[in-house]
Amino acid sequence: MTVQEIVAKRGNARENLLQILHDLQDSTEGNYLRREDVEVLAREMLLSVSDIVGTATFYTMFSLKPRGRHIIRLCESPxxxxxxxxxxxxxIREKLGIDFGETTAxxxxxxxxxxxxxxxxxxxxxxxxxxxxxxxTRDKVGRILDGIAAREPLAAGA
Ligand code: FES
Structure with missing residues (x-):
């Protein structure tokens, strides 16, 4: 979906910004908010780019950098x-070779x-x-990650 289509679907009121950012991120290859899309969004919503970037960086579920197709969020609270x-x-580090902030090759x-x-x-x-x-558990994590990887088109064809 384009930025314009998402805004048309949700409405350009400020209160819809979070849902619009979700839609935009979900529909972007690399699972992130592209700078050029944020600029278009700012025009469509009559907001400043820095306002949108400020909102996006406040919430951990949004990213301004490309990420993997699947986002693993591991809870670190006490x-x-x-x-x-x-x-x-x-x-996860042993299984996928990644730590926080990293993406598999x-x-x-x-x-x-x-x-x-x-x-x-x-x-x-x-x-x-x-x-x-x-x-x-360690075993359960391994099975979950294997299951997701197996559903990917490339893995299934391998
Ligand atoms: S779910 Fe991890 S601390 Fe609440």
Missing amino acids: PCYIMGEENIREA DGLFTLEPSSCLGSCGVAPVMMIDDELYGNL
């Missing part, structure tokens, strides 16, 4: 930390830290795209 977040981070996964994801009762927790995974 309940998850106590329940073994570091162990899960290590498992095949462009499939980006790993990001997250604050509480609202599911402390099943800590440690991570979210991949819109799906939440709890009660994580």
Whole structure:
């Protein structure tokens, strides 16, 4: 979807900005907000570019740099930390070769830290795209990542 189509769908009121940024990021290859799109968006919404960039950088779910197709958000808040977040981070590092802020060479996964994801009762927790995974163990993380990679067209054809 183009910026104009997204704004037409949501309406150009300021209160729609977060949803518009979500739509825009989701429809952009590389899962991020491109500078040129932000400039068009600013014109369409009668906002300044710095206003939109300020909003985008305030929320961790938005990125101004290209990212992998799937975003892994690993919760680092105290309940998850106590329940073994570091162990899960290590498992991801071993499995995918990436740490926080990094993307796999095949462009499939980006790993990001997250604050509480609202599911402390099943800590440690991570979210991949819109799906939440709890009660994580090293083995479980491996199976989840294998399952997602196997659904990718390239992996399926390999
Ligand atoms: S602290 Fe991790 S989900 Fe709440």
